[in-house]
Amino acid sequence: MSDALTSLAPAVAPRAQSAAILPLAVRDLELRFGESVVLNGVSFDLSATGCTMVMGPNGSGKSLLLKLLHGLMQPSAGQICWGDHAASHATARQALVFQKPVLLRRSVAANIDFVLKARGKDAGRRDALLDHVGLRHKAPQPARLLSGGEAQRLALARALATDPEVLFLDEPTASLDPASVLAIEAIVGEARDRGVRVIFVTHDTGQARRLADDVLFLQRGRIAEHTRAADFFPAPQSQAARDYLDGRIVV
Amino acid sequence: MKIKTLGAATIATFLAGAAWAQDQSIIVQSTTSTANSGLYDYLLPMFQEETGIQVNVVAVGTGQAIQNAENCDGDVLLVHAKPAEEAFVEAGYGTSRTDLMYNDFVIVGPEDDPVGVSGMEDVQAALSQIAEDGALFASRGDDSGTHKKEMALWSDAGIDPTEASGEWYRETGSGMGATLNSGIGMGAYVMTDRATWISFDNKQDYEIQVQGDEDMFNQYGVIPVSPEHCPSVNAEAAQTFSDWLVSNAGQEAIGSYMVADQQLFFPNAPAN
Amino acid sequence: MADAFGLALQLVFSGDPNLHEIVLLSLRVSLTATVLACLIGLPVGALVAIARFPGRNVVLIVMNALMGLPPVVVGLLVYLHLSRSGPLGFLGLLYTPTAMIIAQTILIAPIVAALSRQVLEDLHSEYAEQFRSLCLTKLQTVQALLWDARYSLLTVGLAGFGRAVAEVGAVIIVGGNIDHLTRVMTTAIALETSKGDLALALALGIILLVIALGVNAAVQSVRMTAARQAYV
Numbered sequence: 001m002s003d004a005l006t007s008l009a010p011a012v013a014p015r016a017q018s019a020a021i022l023p024l025a026v027r028d029l030e031l032r033f034g035e036s037v038v039l040n041g042v043s044f045d046l047s048a049t050g051c052t053m054v055m056g057p058n059g060s061g062k063s064l065l066l067k068l069l070h071g072l073m074q075p076s077a078g079q080i081c082w083g084d085h086a087a088s089h090a091t092a093r094q095a096l097v098f099q100k101p102v103l104l105r106r107s108v109a110a111n112i113d114f115v116l117k118a119r120g121k122d123a124g125r126r127d128a129l130l131d132h133v134g135l136r137h138k139a140p141q142p143a144r145l146l147s148g149g150e151a152q153r154l155a156l157a158r159a160l161a162t163d164p165e166v167l168f169l170d171e172p173t174a175s176l177d178p179a180s181v182l183a184i185e186a187i188v189g190e191a192r193d194r195g196v197r198v199i200f201v202t203h204d205t206g207q208a209r210r211l212a213d214d215v216l217f218l219q220r221g222r223i224a225e226h227t228r229a230a231d232f233f234p235a236p237q238s239q240a241a242r243d244y245l246d247g248r249i250v251v
Numbered sequence: 252m253k254i255k256t257l258g259a260a261t262i263a264t265f266l267a268g269a270a271w272a273q274d275q276s277i278i279v280q281s282t283t284s285t286a287n288s289g290l291y292d293y294l295l296p297m298f299q300e301e302t303g304i305q306v307n308v309v310a311v312g313t314g315q316a317i318q319n320a321e322n323c324d325g326d327v328l329l330v331h332a333k334p335a336e337e338a339f340v341e342a343g344y345g346t347s348r349t350d351l352m353y354n355d356f357v358i359v360g361p362e363d364d365p366v367g368v369s370g371m372e373d374v375q376a377a378l379s380q381i382a383e384d385g386a387l388f389a390s391r392g393d394d395s396g397t398h399k400k401e402m403a404l405w406s407d408a409g410i411d412p413t414e415a416s417g418e419w420y421r422e423t424g425s426g427m428g429a430t431l432n433s434g435i436g437m438g439a440y441v442m443t444d445r446a447t448w449i450s451f452d453n454k455q456d457y458e459i460q461v462q463g464d465e466d467m468f469n470q471y472g473v474i475p476v477s478p479e480h481c482p483s484v485n486a487e488a489a490q491t492f493s494d495w496l497v498s499n500a501g502q503e504a505i506g507s508y509m510v511a512d513q514q515l516f517f518p519n520a521p522a523n
Numbered sequence: 524m525a526d527a528f529g530l531a532l533q534l535v536f537s538g539d540p541n542l543h544e545i546v547l548l549s550l551r552v553s554l555t556a557t558v559l560a561c562l563i564g565l566p567v568g569a570l571v572a573i574a575r576f577p578g579r580n581v582v583l584i585v586m587n588a589l590m591g592l593p594p595v596v597v598g599l600l601v602y603l604h605l606s607r608s609g610p611l612g613f614l615g616l617l618y619t620p621t622a623m624i625i626a627q628t629i630l631i632a633p634i635v636a637a638l639s640r641q642v643l644e645d646l647h648s649e650y651a652e653q654f655r656s657l658c659l660t661k662l663q664t665v666q667a668l669l670w671d672a673r674y675s676l677l678t679v680g681l682a683g684f685g686r687a688v689a690e691v692g693a694v695i696i697v698g699g700n701i702d703h704l705t706r707v708m709t710t711a712i713a714l715e716t717s718k719g720d721l722a723l724a725l726a727l728g729i730i731l732l733v734i735a736l737g738v739n740a741a742v743q744s745v746r747m748t749a750a751r752q753a754y755v
Contacts, residue, residue, distance in 0.1 A: 072655055092658040102653040105671040105754040118663050144753035162657065278618055278699075287718045292702070309618060309699035323607035324617055428717025453719030483607045483615070 021082035021090045021165055022048035022197055024069070029078035031064055031221075038064055039221045042078070046214075051188070051198040053208040053229070056218035057244060062201045063099075065218065066168050069199065070096050082166075094166040095159035099174055101151045108146065108154055109139040115161045125161065133157040133187055149180025156187055166197045173207065185210060205245060209233055217241045276305035277488045280317075280325035282396060283426045285471070286310030288446035288515055293508045298495055304488045312426065313396035320344065320474075323481035326489035328474040329496075332396035336472045344481075345474035346490075349497050352505050352516045353470045356400060357448060358461035359431075360440040368440075374464040375408035381440055382410045385419040389434030389441045392422025396469075401442050404466060444469055446515040471516075473497065496520070527725035534726055546730065549707040552620050553688040556627035557635075560683050563628070564635025565676065569665040571636070572643035573651075586640065589633030594626075594692030601626040601697045618699040623707070626693040631683035638679040643668045646675075674749040681742050685735060708734075 029042035039061045046052055054062050067073045069080060071087035071094075082090035104111050112126045130136040133153040138146065143154060152172050159167060169188065173181040181204070189211060192198045202208055208215060212229035217238060224238040236242045285291065286308055295306045309319065313330040320328040321344050328345060330336060340348050358377060360368065366384040368377040381388055390412070391398040405412050412420040421439060423430045427447045434441035435455050443451075448459065475493045478486035495501045502518035509515070534542050571582055603609050605617040605625070616622045646668055654664050669676065691709035698705035700714060708731045715724035749755045 070656060072652060091656070094656075096656045098653065102650060104650075104667065114667065115657060118657065118659055118667075142752035142754060278701075283717060287714070307618060307699070307701040307704050309701060319606075322609070323612065426717050428719055431719060432716065432721075451719040452723075453721050481607060483612070 019084055020048070021085050021093055022046075023083070025079075025081045026069075027079045027081075029065075029068065029080065030076045031061070031068065031073070032076040037221060039068070039075075042221075042223055044216060044223055044226050046197070046199070049192075049195060049197060050213035051192045051200060051211050052214050052216055053212040054199065054201045054216045054218065055203070055205075055208060055241075055244070056224070059220075060218040061221045062218055063170050066096065066170050066199065066201055070094055070168055072096075090166070092162075093164065094168060095162050095164035096168040096170065097152070097155050097159050097172045099171040101155035103143040103146075103151060103154060106143060107140050108135055108143050111143045111154060111158055112161055115158050119162050121161060121163070129157045129161055132160070134183065147180075149176045149183065152176065152180070152184060153187070156184060160187075160191065164196060166199065167191055169198070169200045171201050171203065173202070173204065181207065205233075215241075217244070275303055275485075275488060276307060277326035277485050277492060278324065279306055279308045279327045279329055279492070280320045281308055281310055281329040282313050282316060282331060283310045283428065284331075284397065284444045284447045285329065287428055288450050289510065290446070290505070290508055290516060294496075294501075294504055297504055298492065298501075301500075302488075302491055302495065304491060306492060312391075312393050313399070314394040320476050323476065323483055326476055326484045326486075327492055328476060329471065330396055331469050331471045332399050333470055333472060335396075335399070336474060340474060343479065344477055346477050348472045348474045349493065349520060351471045351473045351496055351520055352502075352518045353468050354444055354446045354516050355462065356397070356442055356467040356469055357445050357459045358440055358442050359434075359448060359457050360460040361438055362456040362458055364460055369460045371461050372463045374404055374461055374466055377461045378405060378408045378410060382408075382412060382415070382419075385415070387419050387421060387434075387437055387439035388412065389421045389423055389430055389437065389439040391427065391430050392424045393426070395426075397427060397442070397444060400467075400469065404442075407466065446510075449513055449515060450510045470519075526722045527729060530722050531726035531729040535730060542727075542730075544703065545706055545708055545711050545727075546734070548620060548705070549688060549709075549731075550734070552623045552694070552707060553627060553684055556624045556631060556687045557680055557684040559624065559628040560632040560635045560687075561676075561680050564632045564683070565639050565669060566665070567632075568636040568639030569643050569669055572640045573647050573661065573664055573668070583640070586633055586637040590637050592630055592633065594630055594690040594694075595696065597626050597630045598693035598696035601629065601693065605697060617697060618701060618705060620698070620705060622697040623694045623705060626697045627687040627690070630690060630693055631687050634686060635679055635683045638682060639672075639676055642672050642675045642679060646672050674746050674755045677742050677745060681739065684738065688731070688735065 024046040027043050029039055030037070031039040042065065054065065056062050064073065068075050069087060071089070071091040080087040104114060106114070108130065109126060112129055113123065116123050116126060127136060130139055133156055135150060135154055135157065138150065143151070146154060156172070167188070173184050176184070185207060188198055188200065200211060214226065214228050215232040216226050217224045217236070217240065219240040224240040225236065227237055232241070236245060287310070291308050299305060309325065311319065313332045313335070316328060316330050317335055317339055319325055320339070328336070328339065329351070336348050339345050358368070358374070366380050366386040368380050371377040390401060416422055421437065423433050427443055428451065431441055431443060431447070431451055432453060435453065435457055440460070473493050473496050475486065475489040476484045478484050497520035502520055505516050505518040506514065571579065571586070601622060602617065604611045605614065605622050606612055607617065616625070650668065654667070659667070689709065691713050694707055695710045695713060698707070698710065700706050700710040708727055712724045712727045712731070715727065746755060
């Protein structure tokens with residue numbers, strides 16, 4: 001994998017774009033579905049670099065927050081400012097890897113080709129991208145017959161093919177075996193090191209410890225705390241995070 | 252790419268269709284009875300041999316054939332409903348009508364002949380017998396030449412069978428063959444032209460019960476569609492076909508057409 | 524019945540040139556109509572599948588209703604247009620295979636559109652969020668959906684072809700059942716039935732059925748191959 005990186009690096013590295021979409025400022029974000037309030041009074045700032053792990057119990061609103069940030073949903077109230085841009089105008093410069101990868105009914109290679117072509121990228125990068133995620137040998141195979149870990153690596157390669165400045169991951173390793181988890185973390189970590197801003201939802205505390213620069217902890221649709229990783233894991237500020245890390249259920 | 256090729260091929264096929272009905276072919280609007288008898292399969296190759304003109308026959312009921320010709324969708328009209336044909340020429344849709352040939356109608360019924368009309372030569376008497384006994388009778392009911400003829404015969408007999416429509420009188424609203432199929436299926440008497448009957452293959456236990464009355468003669472006429480009414484017609488070829496049919500050669504050809512050793516049509520064009 | 528089967532076999536194996544002509548014309552007319560109906564119906568189905576606009580429900584109802592168009596009504600409408608006294612009469616298309624193709628295309632394009640709309644809408648519900656994340660244009664979305672649903676759409680096309688090749692009402696009006704020119708399987712069956720030659724009519728029917736079975740089997744085997752690759 002790493003051999004390919006040198007050749008890949010210039011292709012995957014975020015290119016300088018006009019009007020940066022980082023840092024991120026979120027103010028008083030609210031999301032309601034009818035009567036039920038899913039996110040409420042969410043305000044935080046993210047720096048231009050690094051990896052933010054978004055944690056919290058099921059139903060705390062993590063996935064929905066990601067979709068709001070990515071511009072796939074409209075908030076009921078509040079602002080999301082990617083630099084000077086609204087969320088819906090930043091979508092094209094970001095990529096999201098879903099918990100369950102949605103792969104096209106085509107070969108592994110064609111899944112990458114599709115995105116490169118649709119987004120007007122250099123078609124010659126496909127093999128480098130597949131090498132990068134260790135799937136070059138599977139190129140001609142049907143994508144939907146890949147194992148869970150392979151499928152998620154392909155989804156990741158496809159996300160990277162768009163040269164995102166921000167990479168969202170929504171529990172991408174939730175149902176994978178440990179080796180696959182580590183493989184994906186390596187790819188994500190490498191992207192972060194190249195300057196891609198990573199925002200990663202996880203339930204896996206070990207994973208959070210391995211990747212996090214800072215932790216955004218959500219509970220019941222609110223930010224319970226937003227702390228640097230070095231401070232969070234030894235001593236969480238909030239009772240909710242302490243209970244969560246101790247394995248006590250908090251809803 | 253593939254889709255483009257496919258599309259191009261499709262369009263090519265599509266356009267090719269337009270080149271089909273080119274100059275030396277004409278369309279004859281005619282009746283199912285003549286077409287089903289096989290007469291055209293016998294005549295047309297001879298005509299094409301002689302003139303090189305391809306004749307395409309559309310076989311529908313007389314009413315529809317006349318309507319289609321009025322719409323300029325045929326070059327020649329060859330049907331058997333003299334008053335309607337004369338009206339067609341009168342209205343300027345056709346150039347002229349010529350008697351061409353005749354066959355005759357017969358009434359067929361089940362072998363056991365439930366009302367005993369077998370052998371009767373007076374068609375009105377036979378129809379009266381059928382009506383009186385309420386024996387099933389299947390009619391075309393489609394305003395075709397045959398249907399018109401049948402209605403005229405009932406009228407001559409002083410009977411309005413449509414009062415019993417749905418009871419013993421059954422109007423199928425279909426072609427001759429279909430009416431024979433259903434009539435035979437329900438055990439009804441049916442009036443049909445002899446040509447259709449002879450070449451009809453699903454006779455089962457049916458046979459001809461009434462025939463020979465002059466009132467049952469069935470005159471065919473031929474009319475080229477008028478180029479004044481329909482500038483698009485192939486008037487020259489249409490006239491050639493019409494002329495050939497009434498010529499000695501055409502008349503002989505018609506008279507020599509046999510099915511099961513029986514002559515189906517009797518040429519009677521006026522001598523040239 | 525036994526007669527008809529015997530006759531069907533005899534017709535097929537005697538290599539009767541008339542039969543070949545009729546079968547080939549049937550296939551040519553109905554396959555061409557199917558391809559044209561797909562070129563029209565698939566994009567329409569795809570657009571309605573992904574688009575949300577006022578009156579969409581009305582469009583869905585109309586599309587579904589048009590699936591039930593009676594062939595004879597389509598035939599009549601096409602006849603009135605192509606008749607030499609009709610608005611398109613100058614084209615001289617009446618009583619040609621082209622007229623039959625037009626009628627069958629009109630008959631089955633709504634079927635292709637309505638059925639593909641359903642197939643594509645289901646697939647789109649799976650892909651929509653990922654596609655929005657990738658910022659695909661509508662056109663790119665439609666293209667991707669059409670390609671990824673290709674094996675399901677094959678079945679949709681087959682439904683259209685089945686309806687086209689089996690209908691008699693439209694082609695007999697606009698084609699005229701002219702021997703060696705516009706006579707196809709169904710009009711030949713109608714003709715033989717009207718001549719009372721029920722065995723021959725049934726034999727032709729059996730051949731038509733075998734063709735339909737063959738086409739279906741071919742499509743099914745393509746689909747099974749695709750299913751093994753999880754492409755369906």
